[in-house]
Amino acid sequence: MWNFLNNLQKSKHILGINARNIKYITPFNHKSAIRIADNKILTKKILKKTGLPVAITHAIIHSRKELQNFSWQTLPKSFVIKPNRGLGGEGIIVVYGKKKNRDCWVKADGTLITIPYLINHTLGILDGDFSRVNIPDITIFEERIKIHPALKPYAFCGLPDIRIIVFNNIPIMAQLRLPTKESGGTANLHRGGIGAGIDMANGITTNAIQRDKIINFIPESIIPVRGIKIPFWQEILELAVETQKITKLGFMGIDIAIDRDKGPIILEINARPGLSIQIANMAPLNERLERIKGLHVRTTKKSVRLSKELFGGEIEEEIEEISGKKVIGAREQVKIFSSDNEQYETVAKIDTGAYRSSICYSVADKLNLNKSIKKKSVRSALGNEERDIVSLKFMLDNSLIDTEAFLAKRENMKHDMIIGRKDIKKHLVDAAKNVRLK
Amino acid sequence: MPQETIVLILMLPIVATIIAFSRQIIGIKAFGIYTPLIITFAFLVTGIKYGLIIFIIILLIGSFVRVVLKRFRFLYLPRMAILIILVAIMILLMFWAAIYIDQMVFTEISIFPILIMIILVEKFIAAQIEKGWHTAIILTIETIIIAIICYFIINWQVLRLFILNNPAIAIFGAVAVNIFLGKWTGLRLVEYIRFKDVIKYVEFPEQSSKK
Incomplete structure (x- = not known):
């Protein structure tokens, strides 16, 4: 019961169709502006006159x-x-x-x-x-807009685009829309296209949906939909702000595609943007809109900076920017490569007390990695012990690590792999992150 | 019977309010407000059984005509005309069949409910062109469900008596409910389901600690 009330309270932060229409579209989108937005040719003419990039x-x-x-x-x-x-x-x-x-x-x-x-x-x-x-x-x-190579692997026979919700001259939320086999090459979410939420701070996709359900991979493939870095992110955000200033639609969705040669191009503007972007981002719109209401921001650059700071991911990115090192958690998902390059996925424990990484015999046997290249004696609580060292290749947080690791008996342990200091020199460890990762 | 007509006219605001409520609070879209309303009244004339039978037949013919004529690229109006011709033939056949199996009630149905059903089929086909099969079927089912619910509400004797005795309360009550609905900005019931994962995920530490 308490849980239900709690959820009811929290649901106030979600923007529903009723609230969108009454609180945002009616007061902020004037009829004349909507008429322009609904007419593709006229919109393009107006945007082109002010020098914004549109398809010729x-x-x-x-x-x-x-x-x-x-x-x-x-x-x-x-x-x-x-x-x-x-x-x-x-x-x-x-x-x-x-x-x-x-x-x-x-x-x-x-x-x-x-x-x-x-x-x-x-x-x-x-x-x-x-x-x-x-x-x-x-x-x-x-x-014809040519698909950008950075996005090409993710789109099925069509042009992906980026939808940005802009309110009060500040980009609020964004999603990458990918055409799929099911959607027949259009990036339309109603037809089964993928919508991937985007971290406003760095333009990297966080979470994705298809038909309002969360997905991890592009259908019928092993290509992950998280972590796609969108090129020209800063320019895209600036473009979205400029477009709103010109079209005078107070609450709008802007669709932008990225051309291989020309960069971002405005496809169309929408006076009644859809709301499933909230599921793609796992974030509520209402709360973000309330925070922006009544702000007066003069320059486009400042609008973009505000958007990035207010709606970007956690401080992690800042730390990453300052130190140049990525933050990993106490436990991390890893992919171990077998001798014939097959992948084995598991969760490894990050152990800064150990120098070398170690993996379990059973995993090494399965992946045909049990060829010992040298032996080394280690001192542990149980006394001296001679351990085999094997060469090991694995993926941690999108980077390939080629290393040597101990073989150890870990069948009865929670993790079949431990990652030691030697292999995480390019990372910082946040002991509170991913503690409950499964 | 003037009393029956008066009851039906007084029921109009109630039915309209129910449709508005199911859109704003529950989130059932249907085909606007007029189509479910008029289908409800068509059901009243034909009875729910024959109403549904006629509707399903017209819908099947409509889909059939669209699929067959699609490849010939017919213009819209001739296509609808062909649909209406086929519906007319089908209804005549049904009259004939009804006499044979001794269901005389069916032959007493007037032409107007049948024409009203054709409105729904036209909406169905338009939605199909515009938004695809999936959406068109959902919208049609929603419309029919609302119409059936409203049909039973209109036939509810308690409500009928109440409305006849207190017409002013019924009408002003309906107006009051609609004023409330018109300003309602909360989530719709279907949106709670649609966004349930986001609701679960949302966390605002600074707010919860203050309260």
């Missing part, structure tokens, strides 16, 4: 007449065709290259795209094939 529009076709007079030769080698009011990524064609000396383009899978095909597709868009209940639409030809 190559051409817009409003009507059949414009289509007849359109000169297809003006289109570049690669571009994207999309309906202005398309839903869920339907009707989008991504063109990767142009055939030499011919009026013919190529899609990602190698299929040829001819001008008659493009005319047919454009007609379909104009007739409203891809918009809601067939309202006639406009066709846009846009620059």
Whole structure:
């Protein structure tokens, strides 16, 4: 019962749809600003005028007449065709290259795209094939944003983007949205895309969800979704603040993609941002918004600094910045590599009282690591003892450690591995961290 | 019967309030407020059994028409017209079948509830285009559930008598509840479930130590 009341109290910090609409959208987003946000072409025009990076529009076709007079030769080698009011990524064609000396383009899978095909597709868009209940639409030809190599391994056939919630000129919360096989290449969370929460201080993903459920790995793979470092983090935050200043939407979601050559590009702005970002970040929005209300911050740089300080991870990062060493806990997850590079995961105890690391015989046998390279006598409470030393490779906190370790009888112990001083020279140990890690 | 009509008119604010309540407090979206409301009244005319049968048939035809006509890229209005033609044929067949199996009640159903059901199917198809199968099915089920609940509430004799005797209390009560709902900023019931992990995880040491 007490627990229930406690949770009820805590739930006040979560932003629900009712509170979002009454407390933030109605008072802070004026109708005229929402109208601009809902119109993609107009938004882009306004942002472009002020020099913010948006995808280049190559051409817009409003009507059949414009289509007849359109000169297809003006289109570049690669571009994207999309309906202005398309839903869920339907009707989008991504063109990767142009055939030499011919009026013919190529899609990602190698299929040829001819001008008659493009005319047919454009007609379909104009007739409203891809918009809601067939309202006639406009066709846009846009620059193709090339996926940044830092994010490429995580995205399935599509462009990942970063959603940032900005309120009162300060970035409040962010998430990386990754297209998956299930979402069919769009970064839309409703369609099964992954949303990964981001630490505002350093732009590294912390926690991820798919369909509102927490996940650790990208589906059907062993690629972890935590710890993805987003390039251009500072620029992205600055861009988000600038965008809010220009569009005058007081409470908004901004979607930013990162181009391989150009860096951050604003995709679109949203006057009614979704709330599942709170699950992706395992953090409540309401509490953050309340802290920001009424603040007056003049410069963009200061806004970003405030955001990083208020909503970034714990002091750990600061310590890491000052000392250049990463902080590890009393216990840490490690991956031990076998002789044929298979991985074995376990939790190791960090023991600053020991010099060398040691692992259990049973693990060494399993991983075929039991070839002793030398012996050494150690003094322990039980007297002198001769111990075997083997070479050992393991991953600790994303860094590979290649070392020599003792073999020890640890079958009856809680941990089958101990990490000694020798192997954690690049780390600081926080004795209170990860004590209960399993 | 004027008394029946008066009861139904007085029930309108109650049903509308129930729908608003289930959206703001529970978090059941359904198709807005008008669709569940009018489906409720359609159920009142047809009875819940035949109402659901007609609805499911129309829904199946609607989905069938959409799947079949999708590849031909039909425009929206002709597609809906074909849907209505098929519904008409189906209902005629059902009348015929009802006479054969001696279910004469069915043939006494008027055309208006059937037309009302078609509204729901149009909403269903629009939602399907806009938000996908998953969402469309959930919204439709929610709408039907709300309509069924409201149907039983309207048929609740105690409430009927109360409303007839105290119409002013019923109407002003409904207004008062809606004023409260309109300003309600708390979490919806489904949001408690959706965010339960975040709620568990949230910790504010500085606040808990002060209190």
